[in-house]
Amino acid sequence: MTTPTADSALPAPLVGVVMGSASDWSVLGPACDTLDELGIPYEARVVSAHRTPDWLFEYAESAEARGLRVIIAGAGGAAHLPGMLAAKTLVPVLGVPVPATLLNGIDSLLSIVQMPAGVPVGTLAIGKPGAVNAALFAAQILGTADPALRGRLAERRAANEAKVLGQTLPPQT
Ligand code: RP5
Numbered sequence: 001m002t003t004p005t006a007d008s009a010l011p012a013p014l015v016g017v018v019m020g021s022a023s024d025w026s027v028l029g030p031a032c033d034t035l036d037e038l039g040i041p042y043e044a045r046v047v048s049a050h051r052t053p054d055w056l057f058e059y060a061e062s063a064e065a066r067g068l069r070v071i072i073a074g075a076g077g078a079a080h081l082p083g084m085l086a087a088k089t090l091v092p093v094l095g096v097p098v099p100a101t102l103l104n105g106i107d108s109l110l111s112i113v114q115m116p117a118g119v120p121v122g123t124l125a126i127g128k129p130g131a132v133n134a135a136l137f138a139a140q141i142l143g144t145a146d147p148a149l150r151g152r153l154a155e156r157r158a159a160n161e162a163k164v165l166g167q168t169l170p171p172q173t
Pocket residue numbers: 019020021022023024048074075076077079098100
């Protein structure tokens with residue numbers, strides 16, 4: 001099946017970044033940027049639970065054998081993509097609610113977070129902050145078995161800390 005792709009330049013993806021529609025790319029793109037920054041190979045694909053259900057099953061069922069260790073799944077509206085993926089694989093799934101409807105992502109958040117007991121989906125914040133945190137969470141999961149990656153994460157935290165500590169407030173007007 002041919003779907004839009006935007007893979008990392010590195011070979012052998014460890015993280016699958018999937019989204020329900022190409023219209024979700026502006027939200028999920030920052031997750032890929034964060035994975036790039038940390039040197040984590042990924043693949044990015046459009047996989048729709050309701051428009052391409054057979055492709056969803058194929059993607060989830062082949063994920064582990066293809067070497068994926070974490071899946072980041074973003075979707076808007078009813079947002080059943082992360083839960084359906086999680087139902088078909090033991091690879092951990094991190095769900096990112098996308099603000100795609102008049103409900104601004106609250107619908108997606110509630111749909112993704114309310115998985116019944118038995119099939120977990122790790123749910124992040126709505127929109128780009130959730131996408132970036134999903135990438136960082138994926139990095140921390142991979143980092144449990146990759147000391148060099150843990151080091152890069154620690155450097156990133158230290159750089160953010162130094163940035164905040166170096167901030168000064170402008171004079172009040
Ligand atoms: C969901 O419906 C997608 O994840 C997207 O957020 C939303 C709207 O999709 P489009 O109609 O823009 O393709 O399946």
